[in-house]
Amino acid sequence: MMEELKRREFGRLKILDSIRGIAALVVLYHHIFKLNKEVFQNNLSDTSFVIFDFVSGLNKEAVLLFFIISGFSIGLSTLKRPLNDRKSINGYFYRRFKRILPIYWIAIFLSLLVGIGLNLLYLRDFSFLNLMGNLVFLQTSDSLPESWVIPYGMNGPLWSLSYEMFFYVLFPLVYFINKKFLKKLGLYTKYVALLLVILLGIIINKKVVFIPYFLFLIGFIIWIQGYISSYCFVMMKKKNLFFFLNLLVGLAITIANGKIPSDSIELIGKGMLLNGIFYFTMILTDGLNTQKIQKFIDAIFYKLGEGSYAIYALHYPLLIFFQEKGVSLIYQLLFLPLFIVCCYHLEKHSIRWKMTFLDRNYLKLIQFTAKS
Template structure:
């Protein structure tokens, strides 16, 4: 069952990665797109509509990352003692560091090679990124922007701190509470309180750690949903809490002007929709085999196996291509560059982790970020 869930999570990651790449293409080349296909064309409206789902795609990444981490932890077996958690942290470091370091080299190299240097390549920004303290420049709490203008890097900092938080979360909730329903209550209510408190404190004392915590409930929701998957009474409790979290944050966002609160609200609504959609699809597949779903899963799953590579490398390449206009035009070269990256990403990611496995003598990590 876990292997089947991995396949669907890969497909979800692939779809989200394509939405993010599409959004950034539209950011750079909306004017060129309008000139090419017509400013009032239905196709351009569709392209712009898909681009609006960028933040939703990132929130989806966080939710399925938490779910994936549950599956990775599940493979460790017993979690008693320090040993399993030491292995867990080693696996997370092995997962996140190779692509993270490659993305820094990639962004820095393209910045140096470009016709104009990208912003934010100073030594202090590099150190801040190496400490996973970079955050979006548009939100309160900025200490360090993503290195060399590689905007998507901030999500890796969130993930790194979420990985580190899991042993503490597990010790505080799952090791102390035996009743599975009470566990769900404590996990989701507790993480939600932390997220709301972090939003309030960050408005007064903005810093990266409070900013990271604002979306922690979404990641924990993914983890908790993983623990409840296929267990109807527990799934219903998760749906109840996600619905309540969505309602509360949506109501608060109507009265309070806060970007972080609005993003958390969108994340809670998204998580609820994902859980309900998964439940509907599982119910339908029990009645009849939905062959079209298999085709969709295979299509996006092939992209999803390289989604991490696509996610951390595409934006510096777009910056480089957009700043180095050629006779073919920036849009044409960027589309070609993105297509090539998407095509080679699964193979590149496999090769990178094959070498990492040889160095650390560990099994290949699942694509969980």
Template sequence: MAMLTETKKSLNLKSLDALRGILAVYVLLGHCRWLLWAGNNEWNKIDRSWWSDILATASASLRYGHEVVMIFFALSGFFIHLRISKQLAEKNSFSFDLTRFFKRRLHRLVPPYIFALILTLIVDLIGYYLYPTLYHAATGDILLDTNFIRKDFSLTSIIPALFLLPSSLGKDFGTNGPFWSLGYEFVYYLLYPLWLMVRRLGAWQGYITGFTLAIAGNYFLPPSFIRAILIHYPIWLSGALIAEFLVKKQLPKWIIFISYLSLSISFIAINYNFPDSFNFFLYCLLGSSTLLIVVSLPNSIFNHPIHRLFEFIGMESYTIYICHFPLVAFVSAWTIEKFGTRPMHGWLALVTAIATLLLCHLFFLLCERNFMHSRLKVE
């Protein structure tokens, strides 16, 4: 985005970048735990030290990868709608250049996406040849095999991926399962100009229309890619709504309190088996509350080393998200081929996570860095 004049006090976007870094690392660690550490049933059968038991129990906190993607959706809606939100706050109207919008989105997202497609193809083909058991879903582990059975290079997986709709026909492009959320994102970008036409009529009309589409899809459409797109749409729109709210006023303390309360309630509730229609309401609360809490953090934390580290990682989060899984799956395939199972300890998972981060940094330098845009500054 073109750089605008910086105001006296900028919206806390640095912490949102740090949030993206935390979320990307969380997803990576969760996949490393799943693919490179034995499941609980095997773990409980062996003798282990008390401290390793504590670490194993703590690692169970990495099982919320799907919820993390929901926060990514809210972040996406926030950043995409931020420029229009600023215009609305200043003059209660906005201008939108359709051609420029899509040119920028394609320039920013497609080259790293193509890079990840090629990386997945190369790594997976080598893995298929050297360590075939995992890739052929023949490990004997029900969770692994039921997941990897849908990962291949058939026309059902290749054609949707080439049209920016990976996994939309039920098959992942190779091992790269995380691609599924990119298909959703690309559709939301296509919907955005149409949604803005309704948004011109007013905020209520815009957001109620989006939520109505989700409710209609949930109750009237059979399980399908389109239905899943629609029922996730309010999560993306919740980020857009937060963008409009934040550019208009400072956050009062009671909003921060409500955000912490909403985050706590939504996190507890997602652990229960509620219907999908209610779960996606919880995901809206989860995503929007997280954004509000993060942007309310004081500017004094910007120079803290941990914040700066995750802010740095956050700038590379797109590459990390779309490139990490084939690498982790390759190591897992080697482990299963050599030892017949995943390791009983977590050291290989940790080392692989660190090595994968370093490789993704290299991939970022090779590709994504050349297609990044400057940041919009808002008061």
């Protein structure tokens, strides 16, 4: 008789939302600091300014943390509801699209309103082609000269949402291929194969032709590590060596910052480092009585976490508007609590919206598209 697999029973992990809230605050702070850098410099001591500047520089790490938590959360979800039939896969797509699309559409509309208010519709950011590209999640950072599409309406943070949608859409296919064909292969074999595919994509983007999907794969490797962490958490199986090696490689790449001629590899390195830290924090605190610490963190950041997506997607157009209209930093800071509360309620309400037009047979639609 086979030994029954041990599984951890768990409910909603509020700490994940709290981490999202912290990450959203870092991104929000980064953009406030960047747009008002002179004000900070003129009103802070040299030491304080260096500290504020350092925290602002953690912006990319905050976004990567979103990716890790996203992969971890999808892992928890699919371990509860495996993607093993048509109904479960269609339900997965419905929940993911319903989660990301309403706030995303609102962010694009808000960006358009700000563009109208500032008479900026002549810019490429507001073009019809750029809008269409954003609606199908092809946007990449406007710092890349070869980008097909840039974030709509100067709403820079929207770049990461194309990565997020790519994760969501690609994951069921990877899940199916792994379950059907790759189950006998070890974790290291599959992981190294994925890394090689990503490195090939980096080379093609750099030397041959730029294709956004190869760029999105860079985020997928970070996301998938978060997914693996969730498996370790639920099934109570440790992958210490795997994550230790990732942590070491990530640390080496991060220390060599500036010496590696590829921003993509540096991003992967930071993701590996953060995933290692995330995993070992989870392992080291497992079994310890951390409820009081978690309750303290949740008391401050949990509500922020529940509105973190809206905060992330909506803040930048408003900050641009304030900047162009000459609104002083003090008034911007006074506005932020109201903005955060509105984002919390907007995200809570948007999750409850039925949006039945998104509840459809996605597998049949994919098959029809493939035949066409």
